[in-house]
Amino acid sequence: MxxxxxxxxxxxxxxxxxxxxxxxxxxxxxxxxxxxxxxxxxxxxxxxxxxxxxxxxxxxxxxxxxxxxxxxxxxxxxxxxxxxxxxxxxxxxxxxxxxxxxxxxxxxxxxxxxxxxxxxxxxxxxxxxxxxxxxxxxxxxIDRDPETIRRQEEQARKKKQELDDEEKTARFIEEQVRRGRDGKEIDETPVFTELKRESEEEKVAFNLGASSSVAGPSKSSASLGPSALKAAAASSSSSTKRKDTSSDTRGEKKKKSALEEIMEMEEKKKQSVRTDHWLQPNIVVKVVTKRLGERYHKKKAVIMEVRDKYGAVVKMIDSGDKLKLDQNHLETVIPAPGKQVMILNGPYRDAKALLEGIDEKNFSATLTLDSGQQKGKRVNVAYEDFSKLA
Known part of the structure; x- marks a missing residue:
């Protein structure tokens, strides 16, 4: 050797x-x-x-x-x-x-x-x-990558749009409060008088919870005859019925207050809470990771199965290969107007819709709901919140 x-x-x-x-x-x-x-x-x-x-x-x-x-x-x-x-x-x-x-x-x-x-x-x-x-x-x-700067500008634009929406909501609440104050009736101011007794033997009775007719026979029951007591009882029952009917009619005609409207808005806002996972089966996505090579980069695939909310088994449209990818390695696909899409996040999650138009300035699109209780309603949804149906 x-x-x-x-x-x-x-x-x-x-x-x-x-x-x-x-x-x-x-x-x-x-x-x-x-x-x-x-x-x-x-x-x-x-x-x-x-x-x-x-x-x-x-x-x-x-x-x-x-x-x-x-x-x-x-x-x-x-x-x-x-x-x-x-x-x-x-x-x-x-x-x-x-x-x-x-x-x-x-x-x-x-x-x-x-x-x-x-x-x-x-x-x-x-x-x-x-x-x-x-x-x-x-x-x-200091990261000066053009892609990073573009992503930061996009996030700043979205944050500014959210602040504008919050200002609109605050102005709407102020308007509702002002309308509630303007429509409120002026309460009658109570008149206070001095307590006087005509004679020392007369009893003083205070009516705190019952009607005024209950404290009526407070002088002496002996001074009133049986006919007078029956008349007083009949008048008290009739007045109680009139009050009950009048209060029912006022309750039916009473409109919602500003506080109730604000509570309804908050309830709707809670229902529209976003989630950090958006994967759904039978939607078209695009592979954005470069770790798999140029063969799969920027290629479209169909989600066959969703695993643990954040992972998915996808089937490549071109080659038919099956891959298991994380949602960070995928992004949504925006079809041409008139195609059917699925909403993946927000208040209309899991609803199917038709793509009407695209707003490139605000990174959103106009959709017409095609399923659910609000079918036919037009909504504005961001790019990342919907994708093309397979």
Missing amino acids: GKADFLSPKAIANRIKSKGLQKLRWYCQMCQKQCRDENGFKCHCMSESHQRQLLLASEDPNKFMDHFSDEFKSEFLELLRRRFGTKRVHNNIVYNEYISFREHVHMNSTQWETLTDFTKWLGREGLCKVDETPKGWYVQY
Whole structure:
């Protein structure tokens, strides 16, 4: 077996020794070669290939330094964006994770001498938000991706639209309260008189819960005859019946108060609470994840089965393949006007409807309900709340 054979014991031993990180002082960035000891690094520096690289670098040293600096900056920012996003993190944590990759570009070959200098440079260039604390320097990535900016603008637009709806509701409530106050009858102010007794022997009786006819015979029952008592009882019963009938008619004719209307509106608002899951079987969706490759990206599929509210088994329309995907990897499909859709979220959830028109400015569409108790009603629904029926 030859000395340079790939499966020779010496070659295998060399590969085992070269695993993991080695000392930085025995690494040649120009040749991108890591040596295991001082003797190996000395031999490499005396080699012909290293001497050629030095001659090339001596002709234009700034060119090589700029190349290594750009590569170090791009890889550092990519790790910061992918690993930590827009969170505030200590710069040393990011750097330690970056140098754990053995093929990384070393900082001693760039234009920055220390990690602090590189962190300050990121802040001056506007690539990150940096701040100094007693514990050290912290960095926060600034995401300037056009897709992210468009998504943030869309969310701000929707939030503004929700605030406008809240203002309209508040104005409607104020109008109902004002109408209730204007239509309310003016209460008669009570007249208070002094309590007087004609004689000391006369009893004073107070009628708190019963009608005035009950306290009528309070002078003395003996002074009234049996005929007078019967007449008083008959008059009290007739007056009680008249009051009951009059109160019933007033209750029937009484309109709803502003408070009752507000309570009904709140009840309707509770019924229209949105949910964080929208998957439904027999609807057409679009695959938006890139993890499955270009074969399925941006392709349409039909949901065959919904599992645990947030997962679905879909069948690709083009190839017929079946996949199991999360709802974050799918989005709704808007058909042409006149096609049938299903509402997936909001107060009209699970209702079928016909697409009448699309409002691109407000990211919504006009639908005519085709099922349910409110069949034939026109509603305005956002793009993500309905999808094409299979």
